[in-house]
Structure formats: C-alpha cells, structure tokens
Amino acid sequence: MTITHEAGERLMTPGEVAAMFRVDPKTVTRWASAGRIGSIRTPGGHRRFRESEVRTLLDGLTSEAHR
Amino acid sequence: MTITHEAGERLMTPGEVAAMFRVDPKTVTRWASAGRIGSIRTPGGHRRFRESEVRTLLDGLTSEAHR
DNA sequence: CTGTACTGGGGTAATTTGGGAG
DNA sequence: ATTGTCCAAATTACCCCAGTAC
Numbered sequence: 328m329t330i331t332h333e334a335g336e337r338l339m340t341p342g343e344v345a346a347m348f349r350v351d352p353k354t355v356t357r358w359a360s361a362g363r364i365g366s367i368r369t370p371g372g373h374r375r376f377r378e379s380e381v382r383t384l385l386d387g388l389t390s391e392a393h394r
Numbered sequence: 395m396t397i398t399h400e401a402g403e404r405l406m407t408p409g410e411v412a413a414m415f416r417v418d419p420k421t422v423t424r425w426a427s428a429g430r431i432g433s434i435r436t437p438g439g440h441r442r443f444r445e446s447e448v449r450t451l452l453d454g455l456t457s458e459a460h461r
Numbered sequence: 462c463t464g465t466a467c468t469g470g471g472g473t474a475a476t477t478t479g480g481g482a483g
Numbered sequence: 484a485t486t487g488t489c490c491a492a493a494t495t496a497c498c499c500c501a502g503t504a505c
Contacts, residue, residue, distance in 0.1 A: 338416035340495095341477065351487055352477070367456045370430040371494045373477055375416050407504095409467065418496050423469070438503045440468055 338367070338375035347381060405434065405442040414448060 344364075345352040359366040359374055364384060366374045411431075412419040426433035426441050431451065433441040 340416065342475095353479095353488085354486060356478075357485080365456070367452060369415050369417055369421070369494080370425045370451065371421070371477095373417075373494060407467075408469090417494095419468075420470090420497085421495055424495080436503080438468090440503060 337378040339378050339381060341374055341376070344376050344381055347385065404445040406445050406448060408441055408443070411443050411448050414452060 341352045341355045344355045348355070355364070355376075356374065358364045359376070364376060365380050366376055368374055408419040408422045411422045415422070422431070422443070423441065425431040426443070431443060432447055433443055435441055
C-alpha cells in the first residue's frame with residue numbers, strides 16, 4: 328500500500344498554528360527555527376506545519392511536566 | 395537519479411499540488427512560472443506536474459528535527 | 462453538443478519572512 | 484531565555500472572467 332509520508336498529512340499555516348496556541352505567528356516561527364516543531368517550507372519559503380504534530384504538542388501541554 | 399523521463403509518470407493538476415502544500419492553486423501556477431517547479435502543459439495550455447517531483451519537493455523541503 | 466469543475470491571467474489585500482531592539 | 488512588536492520585502496490568497504478538461 329501507499330507509504331503514508333509527508334504527502335498525506337494535512338498542513339497548517341503559521342497563522343493557524345499561532346491561533347491554536349494563542350501566540351504571535353512570529354513565535355511559531357521561532358519554534359520552527361529552534362526545531363521544537365517540525366515544519367516544511369513551500370518553494371516560496373513559507374512554512375507549513377503538520378496538523379497531527381500540532382495536536383500532539385497541544386496534548387502534551389495538558390499534562391505538562393516541566394522537564 | 396537524474397532528470398529522467400519516466401514513461402509511466404503520473405501527472406498532477408495544480409489543484410492537487412496546491413492541496414499537498416496547503417496553498418492556493420494560483421500559487422502553484424506562480425511556482426511553475428518562476429521555474430521553482432517543473433511543469434508540463436496540456437495542448438490547451440493547462441499545467442500538469444510530475445508527482446515524483448512534487449513528492450521530492452515535499453520531502454526535500456521537510457526541514458525540522460534540529461534538536 | 463451540453464454541462465460542471467477546474468485552470469490561466471491580471472490585479473489587489475492579507476499573510477509570512479527575516480532582522481533588530483524592548 | 485521566551486515572547487510581542489516595528490520595519491521592509493517577498494510570498495501567498497482572493498477577486499474577476501474566458502477557455503480548457505472531461
């Protein structure tokens with residue numbers, strides 16, 4: 328069957344992710360730059376985030392453990 | 395792996411490519427015009443994109459996991 | 462040939478990017 | 484150390500309508 332790779336993921340824009348976390352889009356950009364959240368870029372250089380990963384991160388916030 | 399011409403290459407419409415990158419179909423058209431992505435024109439002038447190239451693009455532009 | 466959906470081109474807002482400073 | 488804001492430039496999104504795809 329088909330290898331569900333990146334291609335099958337729903338992607339989100341920086342603004343959408345920012346709205347979910349209630350932070351500034353710039354902050355999301357920094358998370359991406361720091362490698363805290365995976366991101367893929369359009370040929371034009373804009374970032375897109377995987378919806379599944381965003382949700383995972385949001386889940387992780389609930390039972391946070393402050394390493 | 396080079397710029398080979400595969401006979402059984404599956405082609406994608408601008409709308410399909412746009413959905414994968416989470417962008418507007420017009421944006422994909424701009425990428426083609428700018429030469430950022432290879433495109434093939436139908437006799438009617440509509441663009442078609444190679445699926446292999448699109449996936450390679452998605453894969454290659456997947457930058458994350460830094461630390 | 463008819464009909465629906467999608468695409469191409471142009472033009473104009475909105476979003477995103479990157480750096481710098483608070 | 485993390486975040487929010489300011490700036491200029493680039494990329495992208497949405498509007499129109501005629502033509503193509505099937």
